[in-house]
Amino acid sequence: xxxxxxxxxxxxxxxxxANLPCNHSTISGNEYVYWYRQIHSQGPQYIIHGLKNNExxxxxxxxxxxxxxxxxxxxxxxxxxxxxxxxxIVRLPTNFGNEKLTFGTGTRLTIIP
Amino acid sequence: GAGVSxxxxxxxxxxxxxxxxxxxxxxxxxxxxxxxxxxxxxxEFLIYFQGNSAPDKSGLPSDRFSAERTGGxxxxxxxxxxxxxxxxxxLCASSExxxxxxxxxxxxxxxx
Numbered sequence: 001x002x003x004x005x006x007x008x009x010x011x012x013x014x015x016x017x018a019n020l021p022c023n024h025s026t027i028s029g030n031e032y033v034y035w036y037r038q039i040h041s042q043g044p045q046y047i048i049h050g051l052k053n054n055e056x057x058x059x060x061x062x063x064x065x066x067x068x069x070x071x072x073x074x075x076x077x078x079x080x081x082x083x084x085x086x087x088x089i090v091r092l093p094t095n096f097g098n099e100k101l102t103f104g105t106g107t108r109l110t111i112i113p
Numbered sequence: 114g115a116g117v118s119x120x121x122x123x124x125x126x127x128x129x130x131x132x133x134x135x136x137x138x139x140x141x142x143x144x145x146x147x148x149x150x151x152x153x154x155x156x157e158f159l160i161y162f163q164g165n166s167a168p169d170k171s172g173l174p175s176d177r178f179s180a181e182r183t184g185g186x187x188x189x190x191x192x193x194x195x196x197x198x199x200x201x202x203x204l205c206a207s208s209e210x211x212x213x214x215x216x217x218x219x220x221x222x223x224x225x
Contacts, residue, residue: 034213043117043204043216044156099146099169100158101206101214 004088009108018075020107022088025069031092033064035073036103037084044087044103047073083111115139117217119205125223126195134190134220138207145188146214147180149201156204162188195224 005023012018034049048055048062055062061074075082087106118137126132138145147159158172162182182188202221206214
């Protein structure tokens with residue numbers, strides 16, 4: 001799987017949009033970008049994933065650059081409950097036998113009241 | 114709908130005792146995964162099941178660890194003769210056909 005680089009920490013004011021960047025310059029053509037988060041003392045929570053088109057769901061939006069070397073996770077209206085460590089993962093589709101998830105150090109996002 | 118559930122949520126045991134951790138995957142999910150996470154560390158992959166079979170057991174840390182899955186649903190992770198270094202949060206995830214993995218809340222194991 002391609003290596004990802006994320007800032008170690010970020011702050012965001014409550015109610016504002018939180019934009020979390022991720023660099024994955026060595027991504028290959030059929031690797032997906034996945035985002036998970038882990039709130040303190042809870043299991044990881046899936047947020048969103050995409051290949052090359054921008055994606056949106058009820059939790060967040062994922063913007064992937066045209067060259068696919070970086071992406072941004074957007075939480076449109078951050079709340080205190082969004083305080084967590086956010087992990088950006090780049091991986092092959094699982095039908096390639098790639099069943100293991102490997103989290104890096106992630107970005108610790110703190111929402112400020 | 115119901116997510117992945119794990120039990121117990123917390124387990125404190127004495128060194129040398131055996132423990133059994135349980136995972137109930139999301140209904141209909143064919144794949145099930147076990148990971149562990151030590152304090153402040155990343156995920157360590159242990160094993161995954163496709164149906165009832167475990168194609169890759171190489172992630173299990175030692176022969177004290179074993180896992181089984183019956184009926185394509187519930188899985189148990191058993192740790193025999195627990196050691197203090199086994200203390201961690203044990204996480205279970207499930208997915209449809211090896212797709213997006215959804216995690217349970219974890220079992221926090223403390224070996225005294």
